[in-house]
Amino acid sequence: xxxxxxxxxxxxxxxxxxxxxxxPVRLAYGDEMPEEFIQDIRHRMGLDxxxxxxxxxYMKRFIRGDLGISFTYKIPVRYKMLERYPTTLELTLGxxxxxxxxxVPLGILAALKKGGAIDHIIRIMSLYLYSNPSxxxxxxxxxxxxxxxxxxxxxxxxNLIGRVPHVTGIILxxxxxxxxxxxxxxxxxxxxxPWLTIGIVRVPMLSRISRASMLNVFGEDYMTTARAKGLxxxxxxxxxxxxxxxxxxxxxxxxxxxxxxxxTVIIEKIFSLPGMGSLxxxxxxxxxxxxxxxxxxxxxxxxxxxxxFIDVCYAAADPRVKF
Amino acid sequence: MKLNKIKLGESNLVKLFKVxxxxxxxxxxxxxxxxxxxxxxxxxxxxIAPYDPFEMVEISWEPPSNKHIMGTDALGRDLFSRxxxxxRYSLGVSLIAVGFSLLVGTILGSLSGFFGGPLDKxxxxxxxxxxxxxxxxxxxxxxxxxxxxxxxxxxxISIGRIPGNFRMIRSLTLSIKERGFIEAEKVMGxxxxxxIRYHIAPYYLSILFVTISLGMARGTxxxxxxxxxxxxxxxxxxxxxxxxxxxxxxLLAGGWWMVMFPGxxxxxxxxxxxxxxxxxxxxxxxxxxxxx
Amino acid sequence: MSLLEIKNLxxxxxxxxxxxxxxxxxxFVLNKGRSLGLAGESGxxxxxxxLSIMRILPYPGRTIDGxxxxxxxxILTLNDSQLREFRWxxxxxxxxxxxxxxxxxxxxxNQIAEPIIIHEKIKKKEAMKRAEDLLEMVGIDSxxxxxxxxxxxxxxxQRVMIAMALACEPEMVIADEPNTALDVIVADQIMELIKKxxxxxxxxxxxxxxxxxxxxxxxxxxxxxxxxxxVEKTDTPTIFSSPLHPYTHALVKSFPNIKGPxxxxxGIYGHPPDLxxxxxxxxxxxxxxxxxxxxxxxxxxxxxISKNHFLACHLIDKILAKxxxxxx
Numbered sequence: 044x045x046x047x048x049x050x051x052x053x054x055x056x057x058x059x060x061x062x063x064x065x066x067p068v069r070l071a072y073g074d075e076m077p078e079e080f081i082q083d084i085r086h087r088m089g090l091d092x093x094x095x096x097x098x099x100x101y102m103k104r105f106i107r108g109d110l111g112i113s114f115t116y117k118i119p120v121r122y123k124m125l126e127r128y129p130t131t132l133e134l135t136l137g138x139x140x141x142x143x144x145x146x147v148p149l150g151i152l153a154a155l156k157k158g159g160a161i162d163h164i165i166r167i168m169s170l171y172l173y174s175n176p177s178x179x180x181x182x183x184x185x186x187x188x189x190x191x192x193x194x195x196x197x198x199x200x201x202n203l204i205g206r207v208p209h210v211t212g213i214i215l216x217x218x219x220x221x222x223x224x225x226x227x228x229x230x231x232x233x234x235x236x237p238w239l240t241i242g243i244v245r246v247p248m249l250s251r252i253s254r255a256s257m258l259n260v261f262g263e264d265y266m267t268t269a270r271a272k273g274l275x276x277x278x279x280x281x282x283x284x285x286x287x288x289x290x291x292x293x294x295x296x297x298x299x300x301x302x303x304x305x306x307t308v309i310i311e312k313i314f315s316l317p318g319m320g321s322l323x324x325x326x327x328x329x330x331x332x333x334x335x336x337x338x339x340x341x342x343x344x345x346x347x348x349x350x351x352f353i354d355v356c357y358a359a360a361d362p363r364v365k366f
Numbered sequence: 367m368k369l370n371k372i373k374l375g376e377s378n379l380v381k382l383f384k385v386x387x388x389x390x391x392x393x394x395x396x397x398x399x400x401x402x403x404x405x406x407x408x409x410x411x412x413x414i415a416p417y418d419p420f421e422m423v424e425i426s427w428e429p430p431s432n433k434h435i436m437g438t439d440a441l442g443r444d445l446f447s448r449x450x451x452x453x454r455y456s457l458g459v460s461l462i463a464v465g466f467s468l469l470v471g472t473i474l475g476s477l478s479g480f481f482g483g484p485l486d487k488x489x490x491x492x493x494x495x496x497x498x499x500x501x502x503x504x505x506x507x508x509x510x511x512x513x514x515x516x517x518x519x520x521x522x523i524s525i526g527r528i529p530g531n532f533r534m535i536r537s538l539t540l541s542i543k544e545r546g547f548i549e550a551e552k553v554m555g556x557x558x559x560x561x562i563r564y565h566i567a568p569y570y571l572s573i574l575f576v577t578i579s580l581g582m583a584r585g586t587x588x589x590x591x592x593x594x595x596x597x598x599x600x601x602x603x604x605x606x607x608x609x610x611x612x613x614x615x616x617l618l619a620g621g622w623w624m625v626m627f628p629g630x631x632x633x634x635x636x637x638x639x640x641x642x643x644x645x646x647x648x649x650x651x652x653x654x655x656x657x658x
Numbered sequence: 659m660s661l662l663e664i665k666n667l668x669x670x671x672x673x674x675x676x677x678x679x680x681x682x683x684x685x686f687v688l689n690k691g692r693s694l695g696l697a698g699e700s701g702x703x704x705x706x707x708x709l710s711i712m713r714i715l716p717y718p719g720r721t722i723d724g725x726x727x728x729x730x731x732x733i734l735t736l737n738d739s740q741l742r743e744f745r746w747x748x749x750x751x752x753x754x755x756x757x758x759x760x761x762x763x764x765x766x767x768n769q770i771a772e773p774i775i776i777h778e779k780i781k782k783k784e785a786m787k788r789a790e791d792l793l794e795m796v797g798i799d800s801x802x803x804x805x806x807x808x809x810x811x812x813x814x815x816q817r818v819m820i821a822m823a824l825a826c827e828p829e830m831v832i833a834d835e836p837n838t839a840l841d842v843i844v845a846d847q848i849m850e851l852i853k854k855x856x857x858x859x860x861x862x863x864x865x866x867x868x869x870x871x872x873x874x875x876x877x878x879x880x881x882x883x884x885x886x887x888x889v890e891k892t893d894t895p896t897i898f899s900s901p902l903h904p905y906t907h908a909l910v911k912s913f914p915n916i917k918g919p920x921x922x923x924x925g926i927y928g929h930p931p932d933l934x935x936x937x938x939x940x941x942x943x944x945x946x947x948x949x950x951x952x953x954x955x956x957x958x959x960x961x962x963i964s965k966n967h968f969l970a971c972h973l974i975d976k977i978l979a980k981x982x983x984x985x986x
Contacts, residue, residue, distance in 0.1 A: 048495040059511045163389065170644060174636035176587055178594050179610065179629030186617055186625070197618075264758035270714050271753075272773040273745035286763050305500030309591060313614075323503070324595065327510045335507065346498055362806055363762060 049343050053105065056339045057098055060332040067330035071114040088112065105340065111333030115325055120337040123322065128341065129212035130200065130318035134310065135303045137215060137234055138242035142303075143296055146246040150253025151288075155280070157258065165254075169247035177306060181240040181313045188236060195236050198315035201229040237314045241306050245299050252295045256288040263287070290361055297353030301346050386649040393645030397579075400638030407453040415447035419604050427616065430623050437623040439609065440616060445623065448604035449631050455516070455605040457635065459598075460585030462520035463527065464578055470524070471531025478532070479539025486536075493529040501526035502591070509592050514600040522598075523588045527581055534577070538570060572650035576643050583639035590632045606631050660727075661830060661862050662688040662711075662749075667724035669703075669710045676934040680706040680719070682886035685960065688830070688879075693856065693863040695873030695894070697909075698883035699930055704866045705754075707883075708832045711864075712751055713741060728830075746773045750823040754835035756815035760807035767793075767803025770822045777826050792821040796851060813844035820851065830862040837872065849875050870909060874898060879966070882906045885931040885941035888960055892967040902969050902977060904946045940972065948973050 068084050069076075085091050089100065104111065110120040153165040189197035204214050207221045215234070218227035260266065261284065269283045270276075307320035315321075319338055326334035358364045383391065407414075416435075417423055424442035428434060436446040478486045496504065508522035592598030593607025601608055606628045613624025665685050671678040680703040688694045696704050709715045711726055711733065726733040728748065736744060750773075753759040760769060770792055771785035778785075790800035796817040807815055816836060823831050833852065837845040853876050856863060865877055873880050874894060881891040882903065890903040901907040908926045915921075928945030931937060940958050943949040950973065958970040971977070 047491055048498060051492065051495045052499060056507065059507060063511050166389075170640055171637070174583070174633055174640050176590055176629060176632045176636070178591065179625070179632060182610070182614060182617060182625050182629070186622060190618060264753065264755060265761040267714055267716070268753060268759045269761070271712050271745055271751055273742040273747065273776055274772075275742065283761050287761070301498065301500050305502035308503065308506060309595065312595065323506070327506065339503070339507070342503060343499060346500070350498065361763065363808060 048347065049340065052343050053102070053336065053340055054098075056336055057101060057332075058094075060330075060335060061094060061097075063330055067114045067332060070329050071117075071331075101336070110337035110340070113326075113334045114331045115329040115334065120333050123334070124319065124337060124341055127317055127319045127322050129214075130316050131304075131307050131311070131320055132345075133213045133215055133234065134237055134241060134307055134316060134318060135300065136213060137238035138245070138303050138306075139296065139300050141238050141242035142245040142249055142299060145243070146249030147253045147292060149246070150250035150255075151257050151285070153250065154254045154257035154261070165250065169250055172243060173247035175244060177240050177244045178309045178313060180243070181236070181310060184236045184240060185313070196233050197236070198313075199233065200316060201226065201233045203229060237310050237316060240313075241303055241310045244306075245303060249292070249295060249299060253288070253292050256291045257284065260284045260288040286360075290357065293353060293357050293360060297350055300349050304342060304345065382649050386645075390645045390648035393641045394649065395645075397638050397640070397642030397645055400634060401642060404453055404457060404635055404638060407450045408457060411451045411454060415444075415450045417444035417447045419443060419448040419451045420602060427621055427624065429621075436627045437621075439624055440612060440621075443604075445609070445627055448609060449606065449628060452604040452606050452609065452628075452631070453635075455599050455603055456586055456589050456593075456607070456632070457582070459516055459520045459523070459589045459605075460582050462517070463523040463585045463588070464581035466520060467524035467527035467531055467581070468574075468577070471528050472535045474528075475532040475535025476539045479536040479543065489532070493532050496525070497529040497533075502588070505588060505592070506595070506597070509597040514598065516599060519589060519592060519598040522592070523585055526588065527584070531577070534573065572646075575650065576647045579639050579643040579646060583636050583643065586632065586635045586639070660687045661690040661729065662864070663725075663727040664707075664711075665725045665727070667707070667710060667721065667726060669706050669715065669719055669721045672718040672720065673934075678933045679886050679936060680933060681710060682936075684724070684883075684886075684888055686881050686888060686891055688862060688864060690829075690862055691860055692879060693865060693877045695865045695867065695877035695880045696883060697867060697870055697873055697880060700868055701930055701933075702883045703886045703933070704868075704883055705834055708751060708834050708864070708866055711749065711832065712745060743777075746823075746828065747777045747826045748828055749830045749832065750826065750828040751832040751834060752816075752819045752823045752836055754838040756812070756819045757807065757839075759819065760815065762806065762808055765804050765806055766810070766818045769807075770803075770818065770825050773822070774825050789821070789825070792825060793818070795824070795855070796821045812840055813847065816840060816844075816848055817851065820848075820855070824855065824859070824861075827859075828861075830864065832864045832866065834866045835868070836865075837867075837869070852876060870898075870913065882909070885936055886933060887941060887957075887970065888968070889942065889970045890968065891960070896967060902963075902967075902974065903942075903971050904948055904977075905942050940970075948976070 066081075068081050068088070068090070072081060072084070082091075089097060092100075101111065108121070110124070112118070113120050113123055116123055149165050149169075153162045156162050184195075185197045188195050201214075203226050207214065207217045207223050207226050210217045210220055214226065214230045218224070218230060266279060266283055269279045274282075307318060308323055309320070310316070311318045311320035312324060319341065322334065323338045325331070326338065383394070420443065422442040423444055424434075424438050426438075426442055427440050428438045428442070430437040434444050434446065436444075436449065439445050439448065474489055478489045505522050505526045508525050509519060512518035512522055589598060589605065590607030590610065593605045593609075594611045596608075596611060599605040599608060601612075609628040610625060610632075613621060613628060617625050664687075667681055667684045668679075669681040671680055682703075684703075684707060686694070696707060698704050706715070706719065709719070710721050713721075713733065713736075715721065721734060724734070728744075733741075733744065760766070767786055767789045770789035771782065774780065774785040774788055775782060786803065790803050793800050793803060798814055798817055798821070802810070802814075807818070810818065820836075836848055836852065840848065849872060852863070855861065856876075863877075865873060867873060870880075877894055879891065879893050880897045881888050882897070882905065883889070884905050890897070890901070890906045897906060898910055901910045905926070912923065912925060914923060926945060927947075931941055931944075937944050937954075939952070939954040939956055940946070940949070943953040946953065952972045956972070958972050960968050960970040961974075963969050963974065
């Protein structure tokens with residue numbers, strides 16, 4: 044499934060790019076440059092060859108890992124992306140961790156207290172949260188938490204990140220591994236608002252699925268069997284209930300991660316985070332085909348890897364699934 | 367099982383409403399209320415807006431006061447008026463997007479379900495690829511490719527919703543295929559029509575309502591999101607997201623109202639449509655009713 | 659010596675449509691070492707009796723009246739921790755539908771061992787050994803303890819349920835429709851297994867079923883339930899040789915006889931009663947060929963008419979005198 048999906052995505056983006064009006068080279072170099080210069084660059088980049096030739100050439104190079112040269116930055120796309128992807132990954136990971144640790148327990152709680160006041164409160168809060176546009180929340184947080192209360196810095200990343208050896212690229216983990224708490228905390232302060240904004244809007248969805256899954260499991264006969272055996276109630280819920288309920292939740296987390304990836308574009312822009320989302324925006328503005336295609340490709344790879352990982356987790360949790 | 371015998375006549379809808387849990391009733395009522403405010407803004411916008419949204423009444427930005435309830439934007443235009451008129455654009459584009467994605471999704475879904483075979487396989491592949499990929503990014507790319515403008519933005523947004531609608535219609539078509547024709551073989555052709563009318567259609571119509579309502583919520587969010595990024599509906603059109611983007615520049619200089627109020631309008635719309643979909647879903651969808 | 663004594667048990671389900679009187683005044687006694695079959699149509703409340711005894715009623719069910727004595731202790735008054743002690747160790751239950759009653763994520767060995775570990779606080783290894791022995795006892799190879807429920811056939815799953823029910827060596831076992839979804843041959847094997855185990859372990863058993871032939875095969879006594887009440891109770895041979903209650907009579911006669919001349923099968927006229935608004939008077943009166951005025955007005959008590967024969971019917975004298983005809 045990986046190959047056809049990626050192939051489809053890359054192909055469609057490629058051809059879409061070439062429909063866009065606007066000459067990327069001209070945009071990159073400005074209006075003052077003479078026309079011959081522009082044409083020379085175009086020729087050297089192979090932009091004056093027929094489209095199908097360009098396409099084949101691009102796909103061949105992509106498979107070898109050569110993603111082309113960025114017009115805007117004038118360096119290979121690959122380098123720029125290697126520089127930027129850790130930030131996006133960290134942003135998305137932090138967001139999903141926050142969403143899961145908030146959403147899933149809330150959903151389970153709502154299921155346990157179904158029909159009660161807590162259940163209703165959680166559902167109302169969820170609906171409210173869900174209706175907030177994340178970019179608005181981000182701005183409000185910037186204003187109140189950042190400026191008015193001064194707790195968190197409003198943009199950018201922590202400046203001492205380079206001090207920590209690169210293990211995963213995710214500063215959240217690397218700083219813990221290196222036990223450098225100054226870096227950890229510094230990073231945390233800068234990333235907290237971005238994480239909060241990107242994750243919190245997904246909490247309602249996870250909480251709803253957790254609740255529905257738990258309720259579903261509560262209706263199953265094996266729960267009655269467990270109770271009849273004389274197990275304490277919490278054991279019945281935890282051992283027999285949760286283990287079964289977690290399965291759809293795992294799948295849903297995968298879907299949420301993918302969704303969060305899409306949200307990185309706006310959040311990175313608001314908090315001036317140097318990630319792939321802002322890179323994509325730059326690329327789109329500058330009609331930088333290579334960059335755009337490269338980023339789409341990488342996002343696609345991330346999505347595929349995530350789904351595979353989720354499938355593995357699911358298979359590990361559910362013995363009925365063969366892998 | 368009751369649903370099978372219910373024809374969507376007025377009295378039956380009212381009955382369903384009355385049987386529903388109080389929370390669902392409240393959601394539908396509040397949701398409808400909010401949505402009707404929005405409709406009111408759309409229809410009577412120019413009449414109730416205190417100022418001309420395009421006219422620069424003040425010299426520059428002014429905080430909220432008696433003269434301007436929500437203050438003015440950076441160019442001195444009354445924000446409240448701009449936001450009221452903006453309802454037409456933010457919601458209008460969303461509506462077009464919902465309609466378009468429903469249309470395409472329905473056509474493709476029914477063809478795919480009906481004919482099956484290679485057509486089905488190819489379409490499923492395309493839709494799955496689209497579905498798996500973070501939707502907003504594709505919307506973003508389409509928005510850039512198509513350029514600014516109302517129709518272009520609507521089209522770009524609709525792309526994100528097509529796979530979902532496609533799947534829904536396809537599975538519906540498949541179930542019709544399974545049930546309708548087999549029985550139609552035994553009895554005269556009128557039977558499949560009967561099945562569609564009494565068994566499939568009520569179910570579909572209730573799903574349709576929720577789909578549209580939910581689509582409006584997500585669509586409005588997408589329009590504002592694009593507007594915020596500088597894509598989508600171009601200035602000087604007072605779309606909410608675009609207003610938010612402009613206001614952002616002045617946020618740290620003290621112009622909080624320019625950010626607060628546009629976002630607030632988006633929140634209101636989202637709340638309205640989400641409440642409506644949630645409530646309607648509980649009332650109309652029988653399996654969901656049992657869980658809740 | 660009575661092991662289980664139920665007095666006037668009432669369990670209702672409080673639904674939005676009204677209170678479903680699933681068990682509406684049931685009384686019977688089960689003596690040690692004996693087996694009682696509780697028979698009746700689907701939906702007459704038999705399973706609810708079992709759930710009430712174990713106190714695992716699903717929402718919105720509640721036991722609102724009556725007493726359930728086990729060895730002279732009222733189960734209904736036990737507190738939570740006493741109840742947990744009591745469950746499975748004193749009375750255990752074999753549910754119908756083994757597929758849904760076993761947790762698909764856990765191996766069967768673990769599921770059988772689980773109550774042993776809970777109740778007897780022995781090491782897991784020892785519990786697993788006992789689980790394997792139990793599997794052997796019900797005719798499953800112990801090497802299959804590492805299998806998951808969905809890896810077994812329906813018959814084997816039912817055997818697992820039985821093994822699981824016997825894990826803590828209970829004094830009494832309730833079997834709720836143990837042969838649901840099993841084909842006849844496997845069903846027969848299961849019944850033979852149950853018989854064998856009962857003899858070997860001197861178990862008391864409450865068998866709940868709609869299948870009278872199963873009761874004939876395995877039970878000492880029978881109680882017939884209708885619309886939440888017991889209408890007749892006696893020992894098995896008597897119920898088949900001379901069923902007194904019109905309903906029992908119709909039930910027994912609805913079984914085709916392998917021997918003898920061919921006859922039309924007789925069903926029972928009418929439809930199952932509404933448990934929210936049951937018929938006034940005797941619940942069976944709309945379907946009873948003998949119904950008279952008193953039957954529509956008063957609900958008959960369960961009266962002892964001979965040493966081990968209880969009957970709830972106003973017209974007992976007429977029936978005894980004339981015998982049953984083929985009246986509706």
